[in-house]
Amino acid sequence: MALxxxxxxxxxLVANQYKAALGTQLATYGLRYEDLLIEENREVQEALELADPAVQTARTRRIKRAIDLSYKKKSMKDYAPDQDNDMFKKEIYVDIEKIRQRDQEYAQLNAHNKM
Known part of the structure; x- marks a missing residue:
């Protein structure tokens, strides 16, 4: 128990240090953690389809801006030094979790079909 x-x-402690380091890297390009999720995953793709169009547009713009900043070897602070982004804001992750739970429930309910 003590161990x-x-x-x-x-x-x-290690997780907090990693989160701080990751947050610094995300702020360099003006990204959010959710922008790093791979769109080819079925859950992420479905959550993006269900998301508000403003969320989809903002995500696309952040990714395009990050690509442009990376190509130019610039950082977000060069263009918007006073901008404060919430890098770990959850907009679609809640939907992703619900989709995963739904799929697990469906698999459990249909487990008898495999026999």
Missing amino acids: RMIGDKVMG
């Missing part, structure tokens, strides 16, 4: 608590505390 598990120590392990959880260490993992929490």
Whole structure:
């Protein structure tokens, strides 16, 4: 029990450091964590289809801007130094989780068909 608590505390510290480092890299290009999700995954694709058009447009613009900044070897701070983005804002991740739960439930309910 004590060993598990120590392990959880260490993992929490490492996770926070990783999140800070990742947040810095995302801020360099003006991206959000959700923008890194691969669109070819069925769950992500379905969540994007269900998302508000404004969310889809904003995601596309952030990705295009990041590609442009990377090509020019610039950072977002060069163009908008005062802009403060929430890199870990969840807009489609909640839908992705619901889709995964739905698919798991469907698989469990239809497990008898495999026999």
